[in-house]
Amino acid sequence: MTPGSVPHSLRRPGMAPVWAAARQQLDRFGSQRRGAVTRPDLDRPSSLVLESLLGRKPTKRLDLGELEKALVTRRVGDDLSDALTRLGHPPSPDAAQRRAARARSGAAREALTCAVASWKEPWATEWADGILRSGLLGGLDRDTVETLIADVRCLLDYLDHAAPPGASRTEIAAKLFGSAHALDQGTRLAAFAIHALRQRVGQFEGRELWERAGILADRVSAPALTWSLPVIGSSALDEQIRAASAGALPLHVSLMALQRHPVSVPRGVPVLVVENPRLVEAAAEHNLTSSVISSNGNPSTAVTTLLRQLQRSGASIWYHGDFDAPGIAICRRMHEMGCTPWMMDSTDYEDAIRLAERTDVRLEVDSKDCGTTPWDTALQAVFESRRLVIHEELVLDGVLDDFSRMEARFRSVHGL
Numbered sequence: 001m002t003p004g005s006v007p008h009s010l011r012r013p014g015m016a017p018v019w020a021a022a023r024q025q026l027d028r029f030g031s032q033r034r035g036a037v038t039r040p041d042l043d044r045p046s047s048l049v050l051e052s053l054l055g056r057k058p059t060k061r062l063d064l065g066e067l068e069k070a071l072v073t074r075r076v077g078d079d080l081s082d083a084l085t086r087l088g089h090p091p092s093p094d095a096a097q098r099r100a101a102r103a104r105s106g107a108a109r110e111a112l113t114c115a116v117a118s119w120k121e122p123w124a125t126e127w128a129d130g131i132l133r134s135g136l137l138g139g140l141d142r143d144t145v146e147t148l149i150a151d152v153r154c155l156l157d158y159l160d161h162a163a164p165p166g167a168s169r170t171e172i173a174a175k176l177f178g179s180a181h182a183l184d185q186g187t188r189l190a191a192f193a194i195h196a197l198r199q200r201v202g203q204f205e206g207r208e209l210w211e212r213a214g215i216l217a218d219r220v221s222a223p224a225l226t227w228s229l230p231v232i233g234s235s236a237l238d239e240q241i242r243a244a245s246a247g248a249l250p251l252h253v254s255l256m257a258l259q260r261h262p263v264s265v266p267r268g269v270p271v272l273v274v275e276n277p278r279l280v281e282a283a284a285e286h287n288l289t290s291s292v293i294s295s296n297g298n299p300s301t302a303v304t305t306l307l308r309q310l311q312r313s314g315a316s317i318w319y320h321g322d323f324d325a326p327g328i329a330i331c332r333r334m335h336e337m338g339c340t341p342w343m344m345d346s347t348d349y350e351d352a353i354r355l356a357e358r359t360d361v362r363l364e365v366d367s368k369d370c371g372t373t374p375w376d377t378a379l380q381a382v383f384e385s386r387r388l389v390i391h392e393e394l395v396l397d398g399v400l401d402d403f404s405r406m407e408a409r410f411r412s413v414h415g416l
Helices: 013-029 044-054 064-073 080-086 093-116 124-134 142-161 169-177 188-201 206-212 236-246 255-260 277-285 301-312 325-336 346-358 377-386 396-414
Strands: 036-038 061-063 224-227 251-253 270-274 291-294 316-320
Touching (some): 013 044, 044 064, 061 064, 224 236, 236 251, 270 301
Parallel strands (some): 270 316
Antiparallel strands (some): 036 061
16 A cells, blocks of 8 residues: 555545544554544535545544544555554654653652552651652653662661661662762662651751761761860870860861770860851860860761760760751750750840840841740740841850850869
8 A cells, every 4th residue: 555545535634633633642642542532623525524434424522443444444554543644644753752751650650659568667658659749750760760669678678687886878888789879969869768768767958867867978077076175085086186275276076086085074074065166266266275066067976976975974065056947956956965055045045136236237037936945945935036047156255255254163163
């Protein structure tokens, strides 16, 4: 059969809407799909051609199976798609790609649902829904999704049963997945794993999320920034800390160093933990005798390890941070760890606002709620009423000076 065998009546322009509607249906659902389409409005000659082709007066719905049979019978094409191509309406390459993408997406969703069906975690379905909502399945096929889900399952099982304390993310990635970078930020596996870890340990971000799940980035980055710790031991780390203090230098202390050489200080010695490194820098600039540690935002494992060691030796640990929702949340966490908030009550907040007003400092507004403030229940109400942000650099002098006076009294009483 050649194109010339197509009857001229079927090629007339008035018939184009029929063929276009049929092709649109095939492009949308695939060349094997039939069903029915709404019959286009045709001019009188074209209506007669369609009636002659079908052997009956057409209804408002045009059955594509019936249309195909009529076209094949007249040897217009081998099937409906072939006939439409010969009638000047070939398949759309874009439509084929869209159908393939839809099929791939459906298979990926099905793979995700099936893969987590056997998980014991009560949040498994919610996790899968979160993966779907986040668009992480975009462009993935069934095999890739199954591999990703299996890898996340492998990671969770390893954390439950085999991971050694303090295992690093790169070590775990290399051991489980053959590449130290398999769990790096930006990888598909890391994105899937992060969603799972948030379901497991809470809605944390970045390094804190991994660390709360028991995974360290490593043991040498994110150290604790310290100033003038009065250590009493004789380890290599103790000597390093003393040498830094003698040289009026702040010192970064890594988690590895703290694990190898735990530190201790005289019982009762006051230690101030601050949120921002600038306060440690200022303490060093003024060569203050008081001990200051920066949490640098949410405290890393190195910071919390150092604080635990200081607590075990009997240090009196205090904390000051920003008066904003994240800063108060950090203060709450530090309070839960046993630190006493320093100049972090509602009166201190109001005093800082008045200081800003006197010095013409324009304060930012925080729209987020700060959460509970168990060390001073009035602070939550006052902050959520005022919502003005006080960064601790604004009150730097007062925080450090008052703490230094308190620390000096301790030294005087104990003859240090």
